[in-house]
Every structure is written in C-alpha cells, then in structure tokens.
Amino acid sequence: MQGTILILDGVSTNRIMLKVQLSAAYYHVVQSDGLQGLLALARRCRPDLIVTAMSLPDGNALAVREVMQQDESLRHIPIIAVTAQNDPSARLTALAGGIDDVLAQPLDDLILQARIRSLIRARSGTEELHPRDSTPDTLGFAEPVASFEAPAQVALLTRDAATSSVWRARLKGLTRHRLQSHQMNNIHALMADPVPDAIVVDLTGAQPQQGLRLLADLRARSMTSHAALIAVVPAAAPHLAADALDRGAHDVLQCGFCPQELSLRLTSQLRRKASSDRLRASVRDGLRAAVRDPMTGLYNRRYALPHLAAIAGKAAETGSSFAVMLADLDHFKQINDAYGHQAGDAVLIETARRLKSQLRPIDMIARVGGEEFLIVMPNTDQAAATVTADRLCRQINALPFQCPGTSQPVHVTTSIGVVVGPPAGSDPRLTPDQFATALIGQADRALYGAKGSGRNRVSLIGAAA
Missing domain, CATH: 3.30.70.270 (Reverse transcriptase/Diguanylate cyclase domain)
Structure with missing residues (x-):
C-alpha cells in the first residue's frame, strides 16, 4: 500500500467511484459521508491525505480542515477539495482557507494521482524532520506562531520578457514579496545569491518541455532544491500539470496564470518552506549539539x-x-x-x-x-x-x-x-x-x-x- 486516503462525500456513488480510482493505485481507502465522528475516524486510520467534497451534508471542506486543526498530530494532513464544477471563486475561497488543492468533477485520474503523490511526498519529507516523541517544544521543533514574516524573493521564470512583464504587473498589488524576472534561456542570474525562496515556472507556451526540464533541474540542484516551485500550465493540458508535479513542482496552477490564485499558492508554499527551513535548521542544530560540548564548543x-x-x-x-x-x-x-x-x-x-x-x-x-x-x-x-x-x-x-x-x-x-x-x-x-x-x-x-x-x-x- 502506498498510503491511506480518507474520502469524505455525502454522495455514495461519488465515494465508490473515487475509491475505485484510488484502490487501483494501491492506496488504502477509508470512507465517510461527513463531519460527524470525523476526528475519531482520522485518529483511528491516520490518513496520509484527505479527499473531500467541497460541500458535505453537515459542513464543507473548510470545516474539515478546522476539525483536523484540533489535533496536533492531524493538522498537517493534506486536503484536496472536489467541486461539482470548475468554479474559480470557490477555488480561491478554499485555497485562502488553507485547502491544499481544489479539483473539479469529473476528476481526471492523471492529475488526481499526480497531485496525491506530490502532496504525500511533501508531507513525508516534513514528517521525517518532525520529532516522533512528545517533546517538540523542549527540543525547539514547535511550529512558529507566524511564518515567513519577511518579504520573500520570488522569481518569475517565463518564456519571454513580455510574459514576465505582464505577470509582474498583475501580481504587484496582490503580494508583498519581491518579484524578479528571468527568461528560460538565461537562468545564470537565477542561480546567483540570494537564491529565490520561490520560483514560478511558465509552462503555457507552445513548447513546455524546456520548462519541465528546468523544473527537474531546479529540484535536483543543491542551491534551489528547497525553493518552492510552482508551475503555471494551460487549462487544456492536465497531463502537463501531472508531469510538472512528478518532475518536482510543489504546486501547479492548472487553469493558466491567475494572479489571485498564484498569490494564494505562493503564500501557502512559502509558509511551508519557512516551516521546513526551520525544522531543518533545528535538526542541524540538534545534530551539532549532539557532538559538541556545550561549555567549550569542542567536540565531545x-x-x-x-x-x-x-x-x-x-x-x-x-x-x-x-x-x-x-x-x-x-x-x-x-x-x-x-x-x-x-x-x-x-x-x-x-x-x-x-x-x-x-x-x-x-x-x-x-x-x-x-x-x-x-x-x-x-x-x-x-x-x-x-x-x-x-x-x-x-x-x-x-x-x-x-x-x-x-x-x-x-x-x-x-x-x-x-x-x-x-x-x-x-x-x-x-x-x-x-x-x-x-x-x-x-x-x-x-x-x-x-x-x-x-x-x-x-x-x-x-x-x-
């Protein structure tokens, strides 16, 4: 089994169809029809990811997230919300409320499976850094109250200067982060210090393969491996979104460039990056402390x-x-x-x-x-x-x-x-x-x-x- 997925939907046929899709990919599937008893169920099955209908008989996807936030051990479980139709307004509301992604019916199996793999992979990487005992506060691993308070460095990696100029102009009033423009055929400046905290990669052109190769390359390089990578793909190419996720993108805009959605996804990914950076620093400090004498600073x-x-x-x-x-x-x-x-x-x-x-x-x-x-x-x-x-x-x-x-x-x-x-x-x-x-x-x-x-x-x- 690749992991456990909890399905929440008030319509039984939706649950059955989704279970068939996920079971075919060797996931262990647990089902429920709403919020009633959700916390106890999640504590029992410990899902790696939750797929929930946007609307439930006794609540909605945002209420699901609120329930998960009540338990420290469950609050980092990724949540995908499913809408009955492609509703940009509902998607933005859900993303602003902390939902990891929003997919529309009918679910494209290719993008669904890629999104699940990406979210579980990201969570697994974070879980490896979290201590598994009951002393995170004592050891300095507790979550900070606020994340990424300082403006971040965000690189817009586009196919041409004109696209970059349009994106910057439309994003400027929606984000406080510092925006830089780079073209795909010249990324030397991108690799210079300071390395961007987030990189937005344009895959909307006629030949997206260059952008896909860059995604894999950026994820593999030590300098940029921890940067948040967000791909922008055209709405008519779900296979491209799936490919981008599997190449290493942390997130995708499946319906092309939308400044409001990109701003929300940047906020979410930068928050995660700040948390992961802090955890890695805590681990490094902990390892250093484990082999150092605290008084003299010499090895022990x-x-x-x-x-x-x-x-x-x-x-x-x-x-x-x-x-x-x-x-x-x-x-x-x-x-x-x-x-x-x-x-x-x-x-x-x-x-x-x-x-x-x-x-x-x-x-x-x-x-x-x-x-x-x-x-x-x-x-x-x-x-x-x-x-x-x-x-x-x-x-x-x-x-x-x-x-x-x-x-x-x-x-x-x-x-x-x-x-x-x-x-x-x-x-x-x-x-x-x-x-x-x-x-x-x-x-x-x-x-x-x-x-x-x-x-x-x-x-x-x-x-x-």
Whole structure:
C-alpha cells in the first residue's frame, strides 16, 4: 500500500467511484459521508491525505480542515477539495482557507494521482524532520506562531520578457514579496545569491518541455532544491500539470496564470518552506549539539571516538602515522575549591581556546572528561607530536588565566600523554574501533606517567602492537 486516503462525500456513488480510482493505485481507502465522528475516524486510520467534497451534508471542506486543526498530530494532513464544477471563486475561497488543492468533477485520474503523490511526498519529507516523541517544544521543533514574516524573493521564470512583464504587473498589488524576472534561456542570474525562496515556472507556451526540464533541474540542484516551485500550465493540458508535479513542482496552477490564485499558492508554499527551513535548521542544530560540548564548543566523546577510529582505519590503509594525546589540567579540583565553579568553567573555556589555537585545521580536539581533552593529529610522526605537545603545555602554563570573581590571575598547568600510532605491527584482529580504544588507553597510561613525574610535562610512548 502506498498510503491511506480518507474520502469524505455525502454522495455514495461519488465515494465508490473515487475509491475505485484510488484502490487501483494501491492506496488504502477509508470512507465517510461527513463531519460527524470525523476526528475519531482520522485518529483511528491516520490518513496520509484527505479527499473531500467541497460541500458535505453537515459542513464543507473548510470545516474539515478546522476539525483536523484540533489535533496536533492531524493538522498537517493534506486536503484536496472536489467541486461539482470548475468554479474559480470557490477555488480561491478554499485555497485562502488553507485547502491544499481544489479539483473539479469529473476528476481526471492523471492529475488526481499526480497531485496525491506530490502532496504525500511533501508531507513525508516534513514528517521525517518532525520529532516522533512528545517533546517538540523542549527540543525547539514547535511550529512558529507566524511564518515567513519577511518579504520573500520570488522569481518569475517565463518564456519571454513580455510574459514576465505582464505577470509582474498583475501580481504587484496582490503580494508583498519581491518579484524578479528571468527568461528560460538565461537562468545564470537565477542561480546567483540570494537564491529565490520561490520560483514560478511558465509552462503555457507552445513548447513546455524546456520548462519541465528546468523544473527537474531546479529540484535536483543543491542551491534551489528547497525553493518552492510552482508551475503555471494551460487549462487544456492536465497531463502537463501531472508531469510538472512528478518532475518536482510543489504546486501547479492548472487553469493558466491567475494572479489571485498564484498569490494564494505562493503564500501557502512559502509558509511551508519557512516551516521546513526551520525544522531543518533545528535538526542541524540538534545534530551539532549532539557532538559538541556545550561549555567549550569542542567536540565531545560521542564524536571523538568514531573520528579516531576513522583516522586509525585510514592510517592502516595508507601506512601513515598519527598522534593521540590526552591533556589533563593539573590540580583542577583545587581551582574549583579555591575560586568556585564559575572560575573553573572559565579556565576550561580558555584552555579549549588556547589548545585549539595551536592545532592544524585537520587536527581534532574534544573534551572527553571534566578537565580532560583528547587530541587526534593525522599524518603526524613522533618528532612532530613531541614538538606539538610541548607547545601545548607552554600555551597553558606560560600565561595566567583571568577568571571572573578572582582578584588575582590563576596559574594553570597541564600534563599530556602522547602515543604515536603507526599501524604497522598492530594486531590485525583489532577493528578500527578496538584499535582506537586501545590507543586511548595507551595515551591514558602516558598521561599517568606525566602526572607521576611531577606534572606540567609531556610523556610519550609508542603504540603497542
């Protein structure tokens, strides 16, 4: 089954005919005749999409949407309204009320199936970004109160300058967004920064294939893949609308250019884009936070260990050497006890900054314990590792730390254990993860050696086989 579709219609023959159409496309179909019991039904069947008659015995399509809005888990279900005839006024009213699309009887199977695929695909992409537990507000995934408050950048991609000029003039009074004109035979300016938030593609000409190719190309390019794509097709070409949706258009104007309808669809698509952009940013921030130490901004153990395993595996393939260091601040507990945890935190933050400033871009540094830092340096031999470790030690002990709440600067030193890991001679039975863990254990023993020898120094050992 491709998904579940809920059909709402007071006329049983309409429901039966629609069920036949959708079942032939392997959708699971659930039926009802109106609003009565709708919320409970939707909660049970969890539809991926709703197809409703514009008028129901006890309400209309807009009332269906209002019912869905009562449940957070149902409010993003796409809704297609079906009218008895092609009524532009009813279509605009429905679109303004948040209905995703309006189709007229008799339903063209080609455009119906393409529209369903497009809406379910869009919803699935958004659902993948939504957390599946009950803590969206805590994690920062809750919907914003208002979306796309700033004017958006909208590109009109037409077959000629005259068409673009007419579209801009008719749209200008209906939208607050910034309109740009581009011709299909020259889209270099379209790809320049800033990339448009929405792109309207003209398919009304005698040769729409160029526009269809551009739709697929725009959807595939990383720069424009998240832009809202809206195609404008002539009323007499439903196959063209279906093709545009399957090529990647998020929305279509099936009856040619209508400035009022385009304005409504732009508002809807830009709202969705703003929500998706926010969710993607939240996911990126969440992933970044998952591998970063919140205090110092360095990587944490969750990132560091797989990274070290990857370096070890690559070194085994290339025969190169690499260094693993564990740096631990000396007598750090005494700093906390004498000056307070706020001063201790300041020392950790400054230590992270100083250590990082002495490393190469390819080196990795992570905070893996309270006052312990792991450093991994690829393509580094014993001599280079020794020089770097000595420099790191001096970077900490050479200059006192200025801490909040202390009248005198705080003197801090560090001890560093170093192991240089040429893969030659290592146990071939060890996986990269196991070898990385063994290297950290050896660096830890080297660190204890530095502590036992008086602290504020470097201790280096070779990697054991």
